[in-house]
Amino acid sequence: MLDPDEIICWLLGPARALPSPAPVLQELAQRLVRAGFPLWRLSFLLPQFHPLISSAAYEWRPALGQVRETRFERERADGPIYHNSPMGLLHRTGRMVRRRLVGPEADLEFPLLQELHDQGAADYVLMPMRFGTDEPRTTGFSMVSDHPDGFSADQIASVQRILPALGAVCEIMVDRQKMAHLLETYVGREASRRILEGEVVRGGARSLEAVILFCDMRGFTARAEATPRDALLQLMNEYFTIVVGAVHGAGGEVLKFMGDGILAIFRLGDDEAAEEACARGLIGALDAFAGLDAMNDRRRAEGLDEIQAGIALHVGEVIFGNIGAPDRLDFTVVGPEVNRAARIEQMTKLIGRRILTSARFAELSPVRLVSCGTRRLRGVPQPQELFTPAAELRGETIPNAA
Numbered sequence: 001m002l003d004p005d006e007i008i009c010w011l012l013g014p015a016r017a018l019p020s021p022a023p024v025l026q027e028l029a030q031r032l033v034r035a036g037f038p039l040w041r042l043s044f045l046l047p048q049f050h051p052l053i054s055s056a057a058y059e060w061r062p063a064l065g066q067v068r069e070t071r072f073e074r075e076r077a078d079g080p081i082y083h084n085s086p087m088g089l090l091h092r093t094g095r096m097v098r099r100r101l102v103g104p105e106a107d108l109e110f111p112l113l114q115e116l117h118d119q120g121a122a123d124y125v126l127m128p129m130r131f132g133t134d135e136p137r138t139t140g141f142s143m144v145s146d147h148p149d150g151f152s153a154d155q156i157a158s159v160q161r162i163l164p165a166l167g168a169v170c171e172i173m174v175d176r177q178k179m180a181h182l183l184e185t186y187v188g189r190e191a192s193r194r195i196l197e198g199e200v201v202r203g204g205a206r207s208l209e210a211v212i213l214f215c216d217m218r219g220f221t222a223r224a225e226a227t228p229r230d231a232l233l234q235l236m237n238e239y240f241t242i243v244v245g246a247v248h249g250a251g252g253e254v255l256k257f258m259g260d261g262i263l264a265i266f267r268l269g270d271d272e273a274a275e276e277a278c279a280r281g282l283i284g285a286l287d288a289f290a291g292l293d294a295m296n297d298r299r300r301a302e303g304l305d306e307i308q309a310g311i312a313l314h315v316g317e318v319i320f321g322n323i324g325a326p327d328r329l330d331f332t333v334v335g336p337e338v339n340r341a342a343r344i345e346q347m348t349k350l351i352g353r354r355i356l357t358s359a360r361f362a363e364l365s366p367v368r369l370v371s372c373g374t375r376r377l378r379g380v381p382q383p384q385e386l387f388t389p390a391a392e393l394r395g396e397t398i399p400n401a402a
Contacts, residue, residue, distance in 0.1 A: 123150025205321025
């Protein structure tokens with residue numbers, strides 16, 4: 001016999017300290033089974049505050065051994081699969097969805113119900129679970145049974161009693177995930193980790209060695225003046241998607257967008273790691289231009305102008321941490337070496353090379369680079385020798401960069 005009050009006390013007490021919704025669902029399922037519930041599947045859906053993911057479903061089945069998490073892409077969140085589902089019906093009506101899956105009362109109006117029926121399920125119950133106070137949200141908590149008699153009215157009523165407490169616990173966990181997702185989205189992986197660990201005071205910074213990558217789109221000011229707003233936003237999003245994807249794919253950290261500019265780092269360790277970081281930085285730059293070349297091929301076919309950019313790679317010590325006013329901070333990197341990388345990027349257009357590196361980068365790089373001569377950089381006292389990849393950029397591969 002289920003004691004709802006006992007489960008409510010567990011939810012509002014020990015369950016709140018669990019690290020994620022998965023162990024909460026695991027323990028709840030086990031408690032319901034011990035109380036005699038004929039459970040074949042237990043699941044709930046939770047919203048996600050992530051630019052790519054709209055929601056996550058957590059599913060328990062006895063045969064799985066552990067709770068399975070399935071994430072749903074934001075761009076497909078409002079598609080036909082959602083509308084032709086019990087969850088879509090619940091959101092439209094705000095009421096519980098109960099369907100028998102076998103016998104004369106069977107109702108398989110949705111593809112999910114047909115799928116559950118084919119797998120041997122007999123009864124399906126989807127109950128609204130609400131959480132939040134200022135902007136209440138409704139999601140779904142579902143139970144499925146393979147027992148011919150399904151769930152009793154008392155069992156459903158007992159679960160309905162515990163759903164407000166379960167919703168409160170889920171709200172805490174969604175808020176934790178929201179903070180982590182939003183921080184990572186806006187300040188990057190490492191910065192978000194350090195902020196969540198408590199580095200939130202101005203002056204909390206440290207020095208580190210890193211490969212610095214600075215990328216800038218050419219002619220952006222004139223393009224912004226001549227391009228309609230929506231088209232400009234679409235262009236910028238596509239450009240950032242390509243460059244940021246290349247940097248992340250090579251193991252770098254994007255720290256800041258500055259208009260059309262991108263600042264990223266690849267961390268260094270010992271000498272061997274320094275060579276690896278330089279190789280990854282160069283791979284990120286080359287992958288970025290491979291993506292931009294593909295985008296330009298499409299733009300030319302559509303009668304549009306090409307997008308040109310320059311990338312600088314440099315190695316040096318940077319200051320990484322909280323910088324700004326007491327109540328408005330930026331977690332980023334600064335220092336003379338960051339400025340030098342920006343000045344090197346400005347030379348890409350003048351020299352006519354899409355990638356330029358400092359002499360320090362060329363010294364550490366395991367990939368052969370060739371000199372472009374010595375140039376004066378604005379604000380840098382001594383002339384600097386600059387380097388570029390030996391091979392042509394378009395369609396090239398880098399030997400010995402793995």
